[in-house]
Amino acid sequence: MSIFRRPDYQSDxxxxxxxxxxxxxxxxxxxxxxxxxxxxxxxxxxxWGDYRRGQVAQKPYVYQTSAD
Incomplete structure (x- = not known):
């Protein structure tokens, strides 16, 4: 062991x-x-695969109402 080695540090x-x-x-x-x-x-x-295949894609502007 080296004389320059410090003891192992442990945080609080x-x-x-x-x-x-x-x-x-x-x-x-x-x-x-x-x-x-x-x-x-x-x-x-x-x-889970069935659940993921059954999801509907979310529209890009969720809070915009349709003006049609």
Missing amino acids: ATQFINQLKTSKPELDKQQQAGRALLWDKQVDRQL
Whole structure:
């Protein structure tokens, strides 16, 4: 090791997160459960494809009324 090497820097945020994880070891499981509740879902690709094919293109001037 070089004599000029500085100790590894850790920001205040990193130190806080590391301290939080050591004080609450169940935090990782709670985060994974929350993610599974909102984000980790099975996607039916055929249903989404049907939905996208059924969309109608939006007109360029949405708020302009037709003068016809």
